[in-house]
Amino acid sequence: MQTKLLRPTEDATALDYAGALLRDGEVVGIPTETVYGLAANALDPEAVARIFAAKGRPQDNPLIVHIAAIEDVNGIASEFPAEAQALAEAFWPGPLTIILPKQDRIPMVTSGGLNTVGIRFPSHPMAQAIIRAAGVPLAAPSANTSGRPSTTTAQHVMEDLDGKIAAVVDGGPCTVGVESTVVSLCGARPRLLRPGGISLEQLQSVLGTVEIDRALKEKIDDTETVSAPGMKYRHYAPKAPVTVVFGSPKESADYIYAQLGENSGVLCFDECAKRFSDRAIVETFGPSDDEAEQAREIFDALRRFDETTCTEIFAQCPPSSGIGLAVSNRIKKAAGFHVIDLTEGQA
Numbered sequence: 001m002q003t004k005l006l007r008p009t010e011d012a013t014a015l016d017y018a019g020a021l022l023r024d025g026e027v028v029g030i031p032t033e034t035v036y037g038l039a040a041n042a043l044d045p046e047a048v049a050r051i052f053a054a055k056g057r058p059q060d061n062p063l064i065v066h067i068a069a070i071e072d073v074n075g076i077a078s079e080f081p082a083e084a085q086a087l088a089e090a091f092w093p094g095p096l097t098i099i100l101p102k103q104d105r106i107p108m109v110t111s112g113g114l115n116t117v118g119i120r121f122p123s124h125p126m127a128q129a130i131i132r133a134a135g136v137p138l139a140a141p142s143a144n145t146s147g148r149p150s151t152t153t154a155q156h157v158m159e160d161l162d163g164k165i166a167a168v169v170d171g172g173p174c175t176v177g178v179e180s181t182v183v184s185l186c187g188a189r190p191r192l193l194r195p196g197g198i199s200l201e202q203l204q205s206v207l208g209t210v211e212i213d214r215a216l217k218e219k220i221d222d223t224e225t226v227s228a229p230g231m232k233y234r235h236y237a238p239k240a241p242v243t244v245v246f247g248s249p250k251e252s253a254d255y256i257y258a259q260l261g262e263n264s265g266v267l268c269f270d271e272c273a274k275r276f277s278d279r280a281i282v283e284t285f286g287p288s289d290d291e292a293e294q295a296r297e298i299f300d301a302l303r304r305f306d307e308t309t310c311t312e313i314f315a316q317c318p319p320s321s322g323i324g325l326a327v328s329n330r331i332k333k334a335a336g337f338h339v340i341d342l343t344e345g346q347a
């Protein structure tokens with residue numbers, strides 16, 4: 001299959017064309033504010049099966065359903081409780097996915113066999129225009145080969161999926177850079193399943209107490225049943241194994257410097273790069289005091305290691321406040337939760 005690269009900034013028909021492909025059951029890479037999505041008609045099991053095939057995604061990993069208006073929830077979820085409405089009012093359109101009980105018209109293949117469904121109203125104008133042009137809700141996981149870092153440019157999507165999908169819509173680099181926050185409202189209390197573009201503190205400001213899923217803190221075995229199936233798989237990982245070194249920028253840089261071997265790679269804050277530049281393959285992901293910039297750069301930096309010859313990677317990591325929680329979660333997942341915590345035992 002020839003994958004078309006569609007450029008709405010140069011071609012006024014591109015978004016309608018993407019919508020028509022999606023209505024016809026094709027799979028299209030689309031820009032969103034978080035990361036690129038791999039979209040298909042969420043109501044059509046055959047179209048959705050093509051997403052799983054293109055990504056090589058495990059069947060039990062559910063897809064998020066994307067809508068272009070808050071009231072569209074009523075055609076997807078079987079309940080739209082007050083807490084969900086409050087979240088939608090506060091953070092939609094935006095990088096928040098809300099898990100609710102699903103209606104029967106959402107096929108089981110879309111929800112990964114669950115009776116619940118993740119719903120998101122993205123803020124990217126092109127994503128909204130494509131959903132409206134398609135005229136159906138769009139199931140869209142991140143547009144990467146399963147296990148690789150998510151994609152934040154149309155070029156990344158082409159790297160992973162050229163020849164496997166009908167088209168990619170180029171909307172430029174993503175402004176958030178990490179995926180949506182996933183919160184479940186299907187249990188006794190709201191539960192954070194994945195940190196993302198909306199911070200835990202923002203969720204708490206609307207919901208009060210929010211439980212934190214265990215999968216955020218530790219590695220979950222592939223055979224275990226978890227609330228967010230996607231969280232148990234090896235994810236975001238470059239080919240070389242990653243070790244996270246957590247501590248202040250100076251402490252972690254000192255520690256990493258002492259570990260460097262022949263073919264080491266270092267994923268570090270901008271200001272630490274020159275320390276390593278003649279001893280290691282260095283990729284930076286933003287200044288240590290700018291977590292929003294780190295979020296925009298992290299996946300691109302992780303991807304760049306795969307074009308190098310390094311055989312091990314040491315990574316610095318921000319603290320877990322604000323969007324730093326999402327950045328540190330992606331880095332720890334890339335490392336399979338192999339973390340050296342230099343702050344342990346410190347008061």
Ligand code: AMP
Binds near residue numbers: 064099117118179227
């Ligand atoms: P991706 O779009 O590739 O970032 O993956 C979407 C992620 O959202 C999945 O891997 C799950 O962790 C989560 N998710 C989507 N739908 C549900 C659901 N119904 N229940 C729990 N988690 C979900």
Ligand code: MG
Binds near residue numbers: 141142150
């Ligand atoms: Mg993904």
